[in-house]
Amino acid sequence: MKRILIFFIMVLGLVTSSVGQATTETSVTSIWDDPMISFYVVVGFLFVVVILVLMVALYMLQVLNYMVKQATKERSERLGIVYKEEPSFWSTIWNKSNDFIPIEKEKEIMLDHNYDGIRELDNHLPPWWTGLFYGSIVFAILYLIFYHVSDTLPLQLQEYETQVAQADEQARKLKASNPVAIIDETNVAIVTDPVALADGKTTFLSNCASCHRQDGGGDIGPNLTDDYWKNGGSIQNIFTVVRHGVQGTNMIAWEGFISPDKMQNVSSYILTLKGSNPENPKKPEGELYVPKEVSSDSTKVQASL
Amino acid sequence: MELEKIHYDNKIVKAFIIATIIFGIVGMTVGLLAAIQLFYPLANFDLQYTTFGRIRPLHTNAVIFAFVGNAMFAGIYYSLQRLLKTRMFNDSLSWIHFWGWQLIILAAAITLPLGLTTSKEYAELEWPIDIAIALIWVVFGINMIGTIIKRREQHMYVAIWFYIATFVTVAVLHIVNSFEMPVTFFKSYSWYAGVQDALVQWWYGHNAVAFFLTTPFLGIMYYFLPKAANRPVYSYRLSIIHFWSLIFIYIWAGPHHLLYTALPEWAQSLGVVFSIMLIAPSWGGMLNGLFTLRGAWDRVREDAVLKFMVVAVTAYGMATLEGPLLSLKNVNAITHYTDWIVAHVHVGGLGWNGFLIFGMIYWLIPRMWNTKLYSSKLANLHFWIGTLGIVFYALPMYIGGVVQSLMWKEFAADGFLKYQNFLETTTQILPMYMLRAVGGTLYLTGVLIMTYNLIKTAASGKFVANEEAEVAPLPKAIHDGGHWHSVLERKPILFTSLALVAILIGGIIEMVPTFLIKSNIPTIASVKPYTPLELHGRDIYIREGV
Numbered sequence: 001m002k003r004i005l006i007f008f009i010m011v012l013g014l015v016t017s018s019v020g021q022a023t024t025e026t027s028v029t030s031i032w033d034d035p036m037i038s039f040y041v042v043v044g045f046l047f048v049v050v051i052l053v054l055m056v057a058l059y060m061l062q063v064l065n066y067m068v069k070q071a072t073k074e075r076s077e078r079l080g081i082v083y084k085e086e087p088s089f090w091s092t093i094w095n096k097s098n099d100f101i102p103i104e105k106e107k108e109i110m111l112d113h114n115y116d117g118i119r120e121l122d123n124h125l126p127p128w129w130t131g132l133f134y135g136s137i138v139f140a141i142l143y144l145i146f147y148h149v150s151d152t153l154p155l156q157l158q159e160y161e162t163q164v165a166q167a168d169e170q171a172r173k174l175k176a177s178n179p180v181a182i183i184d185e186t187n188v189a190i191v192t193d194p195v196a197l198a199d200g201k202t203t204f205l206s207n208c209a210s211c212h213r214q215d216g217g218g219d220i221g222p223n224l225t226d227d228y229w230k231n232g233g234s235i236q237n238i239f240t241v242v243r244h245g246v247q248g249t250n251m252i253a254w255e256g257f258i259s260p261d262k263m264q265n266v267s268s269y270i271l272t273l274k275g276s277n278p279e280n281p282k283k284p285e286g287e288l289y290v291p292k293e294v295s296s297d298s299t300k301v302q303a304s305l
Numbered sequence: 306m307e308l309e310k311i312h313y314d315n316k317i318v319k320a321f322i323i324a325t326i327i328f329g330i331v332g333m334t335v336g337l338l339a340a341i342q343l344f345y346p347l348a349n350f351d352l353q354y355t356t357f358g359r360i361r362p363l364h365t366n367a368v369i370f371a372f373v374g375n376a377m378f379a380g381i382y383y384s385l386q387r388l389l390k391t392r393m394f395n396d397s398l399s400w401i402h403f404w405g406w407q408l409i410i411l412a413a414a415i416t417l418p419l420g421l422t423t424s425k426e427y428a429e430l431e432w433p434i435d436i437a438i439a440l441i442w443v444v445f446g447i448n449m450i451g452t453i454i455k456r457r458e459q460h461m462y463v464a465i466w467f468y469i470a471t472f473v474t475v476a477v478l479h480i481v482n483s484f485e486m487p488v489t490f491f492k493s494y495s496w497y498a499g500v501q502d503a504l505v506q507w508w509y510g511h512n513a514v515a516f517f518l519t520t521p522f523l524g525i526m527y528y529f530l531p532k533a534a535n536r537p538v539y540s541y542r543l544s545i546i547h548f549w550s551l552i553f554i555y556i557w558a559g560p561h562h563l564l565y566t567a568l569p570e571w572a573q574s575l576g577v578v579f580s581i582m583l584i585a586p587s588w589g590g591m592l593n594g595l596f597t598l599r600g601a602w603d604r605v606r607e608d609a610v611l612k613f614m615v616v617a618v619t620a621y622g623m624a625t626l627e628g629p630l631l632s633l634k635n636v637n638a639i640t641h642y643t644d645w646i647v648a649h650v651h652v653g654g655l656g657w658n659g660f661l662i663f664g665m666i667y668w669l670i671p672r673m674w675n676t677k678l679y680s681s682k683l684a685n686l687h688f689w690i691g692t693l694g695i696v697f698y699a700l701p702m703y704i705g706g707v708v709q710s711l712m713w714k715e716f717a718a719d720g721f722l723k724y725q726n727f728l729e730t731t732t733q734i735l736p737m738y739m740l741r742a743v744g745g746t747l748y749l750t751g752v753l754i755m756t757y758n759l760i761k762t763a764a765s766g767k768f769v770a771n772e773e774a775e776v777a778p779l780p781k782a783i784h785d786g787g788h789w790h791s792v793l794e795r796k797p798i799l800f801t802s803l804a805l806v807a808i809l810i811g812g813i814i815e816m817v818p819t820f821l822i823k824s825n826i827p828t829i830a831s832v833k834p835y836t837p838l839e840l841h842g843r844d845i846y847i848r849e850g851v
Contacts, residue, residue, distance in 0.1 A: 121540060155570050156565050
């Protein structure tokens with residue numbers, strides 16, 4: 001039975017480690033690309049060796065211990081003395097730390113209680129347990145003092161503010177080192193680069209498809225492949241809807257979840273769906289949208305809004 | 306001194322045991338179904354009645370109140386009579402208690418799949434059933450206190466202290482948490498709203514674990530473990546200290562379920578520190594159980610009953626160390642809302658409650674049927690398969706919980722969340738969900754093996770409905786003093802009152818200020834909790850509108 005148990009636990013270990021790997025693989029492109037890989041391998045190997053050496057050493061100690069015991073036993077037999085085993089180092093520590101009263105002396109601490117045959121002993125409280133209890137009370141008092149009297153440790157609002165400040169600082173640094181053109185309704189433009197459109201498609205499938213269907217044919221949200229739009233069909237209109245959502249509908253604001261360039265990509269991708277005629281599309285909603293003459297001059301587009 | 310001939314009522318114990326086993330199998334099967342739905346959603350049969358949202362509360366209610374509840378009553382009815390040398394106070398009350406409790410379970414099994422729920426966790430049942438629970442609980446209380454009063458034993462044994470604490474605290478928890486405004490026969494609105502609702506909910510939820518799943522089973526451990534091991538209880542002193550500290554401290558710990566929320570921070574901190582102070586009292590129970598086995602460990606190797614009890618007590622110790630650690634804010638920030646918590650409660654549920662119940666039943670059935678266990682081999686098989694089930698349940702959920710937590714908090718280089726879709730974390734840990742279901746299947750298989758073994762055992766013996774015993778009447782001698790706690794053990798009403806005071810203090814200090822002092826509740830202008838009447842109106846508006 002125990003062998004089956006061990007087998008199952010090993011299987012469990014294998015499967016669980018594969019899930020762990022799956023996560024690391026998604027976050028790092030490949031473990032083998034890591035420049036530190038040889039270091040990890042050496043350290044891991046050393047670790048295994050150290051553990052093996054320790055195991056062998058422990059086993060040898062046990063054998064030695066057993067041989068010494070055998071020898072003393074034989075000697076006491078030769079001398080005709082009754083052999084009494086010395087308590088082991090661990091059992092001495094164990095008995096001391098629990099303040100056990102030896103089982104042979106149990107009668108002395110047996111109380112005169114007898115409940116349906118159940119007797120009660122009056123053993124001491126284990127000293128480490130008492131220490132644990134007192135320790136936890138001291139911890140409790142210090143905890144309350146540090147958080148609520150001396151204000152040494154931050155409460156949740158302070159914690160939040162510190163973290164937001166740190167994030168702001170990081171964002172500022174990121175912007176300074178890697179300036180990205182700010183994209184909003186005033187300068188959003190249709191992108192045609194296939195890489196950007198593919199990125200837009202990924203965003204669409206993971207965020208929009210659950211309401212607008214994978215092919216954009218519409219389900220909870222409107223059909224995105226026809227010429228009818230509830231909030232206008234220009235790139236600016238679509239970008240606005242993606243960014244701010246539409247009040248009173250299920251369309252949420254994606255600002256803060258999707259970066260501006262990705263919003264531009266997904267808006268452009270949506271426009272490529274036009275006329276794709278998917279099966280069973282949702283009925284047209286909104287008004288017929290006739291695109292104005294496409295102009296690269298953003299100020300003119302502004303005027304048309 | 307003349308010995309009296311009395312008869313212990315075994316029939317009521319038998320009824321509760323049968324109910325335990327039936328509802329154990331039902332509750333665990335429903336749990337397994339819920340576990341399967343998490344990786345194979347089609348297992349909801351495309352029926353509203355069997356969707357996850359409805360069978361999850363069915364599972365929790367079935368295993369807590371039906372499986373563990375019935376086992377608790379079986380253990381109490383068996384041990385109470387023998388510890389006090391008397392039959393139960395009143396047989397009719399015993400049977401009202403039994404059938405009343407089963408009817409409540411039946412009502413739960415019907416209303417929860419129908420979607421009739423108060424939506425308060427572990428208190429989902431609607432108000433008519435709440436009232437029935439209160440009445441049946443009072444019947445149980447009268448029967449128990451009555452039995453204690455007509456006892457032939459001067460002192461109350463430690464198991465009975467725990468039974469008393471269970472009775473008073475569950476009554477208080479249930480009544481306070483269930484204040485609600487009924488609108489129809491199957492619909493009510495809770496009296497509490499906003500952060501008060503959350504506080505009351507977790508004061509209740511946390512202490513339901515404490516006083517429905519823990520204290521009665523500590524009592525059961527104190528009777529059945531020394532009996533099965535045939536050893537004296539390790540330390541009477543430890544019993545006294547850990548009993549009083551446990552019931553006093555436990556009640557404060559509820560707010561650790563509400564860290565990093567709108568709950569006032571002083572209350573959050575109290576929840577944390579009292580959880581930490583709870584480690585030692587909880588471990589007092591574990592130590593008193595394990596050390597009672599000193600000098601009997603050689604028998605643990607062979608006796609399945611003792612094996613079950615050892616693992617149960619150890620699981621109790623592990624879960625009660627893990628719980629306080631989870632309540633520390635920095636640990637909580639990682640584990641809260643993840644599947645780690647699910648693993649944590651199942652170590653307690655499957656390990657502590659489940660295994661202690663199995664050990665108790667394996668010990669009881671041969672005695673009540675005056676025979677020997679049909680197969681100790683099968684009992685050992687059950688033990689190993691059950692242990693394996695717990696391992697397979699808990700480990701994958703621990704790993705899954707950490708993976709989830711790390712994914713939720715991972716940011717991409719551009720400052721946006723790396724995994725924006727919750728689904729991504731779910732699909733990542735699907736293999737863990739599958740392994741968990743394997744664990745559940747193993748555990749349930751063990752229970753089926755036990756059921757077969759016990760039926761065979763009962764068939765080979767003859768049930769003793771009224772067990773005869775010869776007992777001495779209670780001596781009329783007047784006691785003068787003794788140890789102060791010894792005096793207390795002779796005065797059940799005073800004892801009950803003191804236990805009640807001990808469990809009331811924490812709840813009052815934490816809850817009353819948030820009810821009375823306005824500045825205690827952080828408010829935002831745009832968010833105002835609805836009163837029950839406003840909520841009712843809102844529901845009507847939604848129903849009739851658009």
